[in-house]
Amino acid sequence: MKFQKILRIAWEGLMLNKVRSFLTTLGVIIGVASVIVMMSISAGAEAAIAEQINSLGAxxxxxxxxxxxxxxxxxxxxxxxxxxxxxxxxxxxxxxxxxxxxxxxxxxxxxxxxxxxxxxxxxxxxxxxxxxxxxxxxxxxxxxxxxxxxxxxxxxxxxxxxxxxxxxxxxxxxxxxxxxxxxxxxxxxxxxxxxxxxxxxxxxxxxxxxxxxxxxxxxxxxxxxxxxxxxxxxxxxxxxxxxxxxxxxxxxxxxxxxxxxxxQQDIIATQEATTAAFRDLLAWVAGVSLLVGGIGIMNIMLVSVTERTREIGLRMALGARPNDVQTQFLLEAVILSLVGGLAGVLLGVGGSLLFGAFGEMRTAIVPLSVPLAFGAAAAIGIFFGYYPATQAAKLDPIVALRHE
Amino acid sequence: MNPLIELQRLTKVYGDDPEAQVFALNDLSAAIQRGEFAAIMGPSGSGKSTLMNIIGCLDRPTSGSYLLDGRDVSGLDKNELADVRNQKIGFVFQSFNLLPRLSALDNVLLPMLYDINVDLSAEEQRTRAAEALTSVGLENRMHHHPNQLSGGQQQRVAIARALINRPPLILADEPTGNLDSKSSVEIIDLLHTLHESGVTIVMVTHEPGIAQHAGRIICVRDGQTVDDGHCAEKTL
Structure with a gap:
């Protein structure tokens, strides 16, 4: 019950600054989408190679x-x-x-x-x-x-x-x-x-x-x-x-x-070794952009905590426990990353399908990449949201209320 | 019946270095009975703010005990203090401290968000907030935002917020400090009305004119109470 209330506070906090929230999310959206697209492109390439090699004859x-x-x-x-x-x-x-x-x-x-x-x-x-x-x-x-x-x-x-x-x-x-x-x-x-x-x-x-x-x-x-x-x-x-x-x-x-x-199996294996290295490289590059997205979240959350110091002080004076404040800011970060993750999954899957349909490249969506990218986004939200949320929870209400 | 607030030999020391320690409160004892309207006065540096922070459970004394509503709260941790503030104390601040983006009604609802005991439905909570706003004469301003309200009206929203969890104590810190004299009178009248309905009010102020409205004046100087009851002139 209390959690739901805090969830609502967190959501309202984000809605206050829609543009900023969206821009913050963008980093995660791009990160998640690129993980999925990169993996589907390399999986598509692998599938195409295997098919070609098999078509040499049985x-x-x-x-x-x-x-x-x-x-x-x-x-x-x-x-x-x-x-x-x-x-x-x-x-x-x-x-x-x-x-x-x-x-x-x-x-x-x-x-x-x-x-x-x-x-x-x-x-x-x-x-x-x-x-x-x-x-x-x-x-x-x-x-x-x-x-x-x-x-x-x-x-x-x-x-x-x-x-x-x-x-x-x-x-x-x-x-x-x-x-x-x-x-x-x-x-x-x-x-x-x-x-x-x-x-x-x-x-x-x-x-x-x-x-x-x-x-x-x-x-x-x-x-x-x-x-x-x-x-x-x-x-x-x-x-x-x-x-x-x-x-x-x-x-x-x-x-x-x-x-x-x-x-054919030998050739497929050789080709796969090459494409696997390529795929891993792409996944790492995409992962780095996800990490950058996470840092963006942390940055904005720190700004938000500073901006809202007085509000935090007031909420504490009115009876918010430090844990409540921490939960509120952690939830804001997690919401940002989950919404970003969801949008990124949609964008990534949609982008992969479009690439496959209209582009030169063949794509095959890797089912595992969706929970993987989404889970990474959620983990990033918790990881990068933890520090700002803890900073918020540590505030002394007396000092925070006097903050200009 | 025990007093609502019982302070025994409170000390508040700032600084770890024994050479440079500051005693904001020095062996201060006082009691405030249920139903009292007390003003705390004192010059700046007297320990008045420290005392208010401790009474408001925003801070803990270095030593001594503080019984609020029969419970010793001097040793509670931060989470427990938050719960005590939520349940037992209604805050009224000099600068109102309303959240600008929330309507008057939503501002009044804030303390209920953190109420661990009562789980009223959203509908019941809004009804209760509406009642609180009506009781301060703002029944026609419920959906206004703070920037659409006058200073006096904003302070009345803050008082409604202080009342929403029905705490036994209203702690008002310079409640008229940011108001013109007409609004100040209105707010003092409102506090009187609340007092008459049985709420205990502790008001911190440095204005003797305002303090006189209280039934009792507690004067703080050098971290101690002095001449409890008739010190208004001395603090001028």
């Missing part, structure tokens, strides 16, 4: 040259990719990929500059879960015969031929004429790669026509070998087999290979 092993080892980028060869299906048990497909410099593509009077081209093998659509929509993909034999054929990304097909069917048409990629035999399904942009805007060629043609060769660089170097494993359980066994096979072929110690074998 049960996939990604074999790449070891980064940071001198010369290693030249050691992963097309022959390695060919050896894997012959000697490794438990796989359902292997696709070697090489991407030379972008080329100019011409067809039916249209010229497009700087189009990404990718050399692949026949298993590419199956291994990468990226089927052909129209026409066919080239076969292993066609690849071996260095047949001058091309499969277009869905977007590129439209850019070059519009509504017309590209099948059987001739396109010029760089200086080589190729016959279009297929169009891929729409896939979109995944991990910064626009799958729909690329040309897919037999890797043999890429080696022959698009790779610059010199004394150190062999033409048949591949950038990545994707290996599709028959089932989840065989991933470990296949990884071991490939490691020992490639180590033997490259004549290196299997414990210190010049290549890496990653699963």
């Amino acid at each position: 049960n996939l092993l990604i074999v790449s040259p070891m980064r940071g080892v001198p010369g290693a980028a030249r050691t992963l060869l097309y022959e390695d990719a060919l050896a894997i299906p012959e000697q490794v048990i438990g796989i359902s497909g292997v696709s070697a990929e090489q991407a030379p410099a972008p080329q100019t593509v011409k067809a039916s009077g249209i010229t497009l500059e700087s189009i990404a081209i990718v050399g692949t093998t026949a298993d590419f659509p199956a291994v990468r879960d990226y089927p052909v929509a129209e026409g066919v993909y080239f076969t292993e034999q066609e690849n071996d015969r260095k047949l001058k054929v091309a499969v277009l990304g869905a977007g590129l097909a439209k850019d070059l031929f519009g509504e017309e069917s590209p099948l059987g048409q001739t396109i010029t990629v760089g200086s080589t004429k190729l016959t279009v035999i297929g169009v891929m399904q729409t896939k979109g942009v995944v991990a910064d790669i626009d799958y729909d805007g690329r040309v897919y060629l037999p890797i043999s043609v890429v080696f022959q026509k698009y790779m610059t060769t010199n004394s150190v660089m062999r033409a048949d170097v591949v950038r990545t070998i994707y290996v599709k494993v028959e089932s989840q359980e065989k991933i470990d066994s296949v990884t071991t087999q490939i490691t020992s096979l490639l180590a033997t072929r490259h004549d290196v110690d299997p414990a210190k290979p010049d290549f890496t074998i990653q699963t």
Whole structure:
């Protein structure tokens, strides 16, 4: 009963100076909102990365040259990719990929500059879960015969031929004429790669026509070998087999290979480690603004106690216990921070949704961030309100009543 | 019946250094009976204010005892003193001390906010505050703010506030100090009316003209009472 009365006094005290109360709250509002928005942006980024990596294809092993080892980028060869299906048990497909410099593509009077081209093998659509929509993909034999054929990304097909069917048409990629035999399904942009805007060629043609060769660089170097494993359980066994096979072929110690074998889970974990650091940094920055908001509350509460010294003295003379006065000012601080926290939650959640809907960024509201930010706001109110409230409670009514 | 206020050998010493100690009250004893209207007079530095603060339970004596309404309040802690002020004493200040942003009615309600015994409903509290304002002749000014009231009216609001918890003692500190003579007369008349209705009034003043209205004058000098009863001339 008494608490309710004091709560009302505190509320009325704040309402006296609405603008000042609002400005004080603003620090907390911004702090709480930024904690929520920052966390939802980084969670959104993580979710997007995980989704992209999963869309590489299921049960996939990604074999790449070891980064940071001198010369290693030249050691992963097309022959390695060919050896894997012959000697490794438990796989359902292997696709070697090489991407030379972008080329100019011409067809039916249209010229497009700087189009990404990718050399692949026949298993590419199956291994990468990226089927052909129209026409066919080239076969292993066609690849071996260095047949001058091309499969277009869905977007590129439209850019070059519009509504017309590209099948059987001739396109010029760089200086080589190729016959279009297929169009891929729409896939979109995944991990910064626009799958729909690329040309897919037999890797043999890429080696022959698009790779610059010199004394150190062999033409048949591949950038990545994707290996599709028959089932989840065989991933470990296949990884071991490939490691020992490639180590033997490259004549290196299997414990210190010049290549890496990653699963999607490995890549997700690596990415998450990076984004987690980023997320923590953002959360700390947001937390600091929350702290600054709390200091703002303390500052205003101290001003308020000084301004209202006489009022405090009067209330004490009329029978307010020191505890009552302390409760009153503590409540004012807590109300400021809770109202700020609530407004900040609304602003943060609303802002995250708006960012997600209209912004470039993807957001995912982290449910935990709401009670976390709100709780932090409440704690800040109590923490930073305690000192001014205690100062108020310590006042001597005789002195306070004489205060001008 | 015991006196309402019984002060026995009160001392109030300021300063810890024995060389520089100031005895604001020095072995002061006095009693005020129920139903009395007493004025406390004394020049500045006499210990008059210290005495008033102790009677008002705003301060504690260094030694001696203070029985208010039969209870020794000289050793109470700050929270207990707050409760005693709330229940037993109605304060009237020289500068009114109304909260400017509250209406007359809300100002009168203030002591009830801190009343630990009575839990009247909000409605009952407002009725009681309205009655108190009516009793001081402000039934038409209940929703005015202090800045819309004259000095005399403000002091009457303060008196209504002092009455709201029905304390046995009204402690008035220079109640007419900030008022013109016409308003002063009105306030003194109002105090007389209250006195006649049975309230004990202790009024601190340095104006002999005002003090004469009281039934009894207690003169304080050098921290002691002197010639209890007929000292008004001496303090001039």
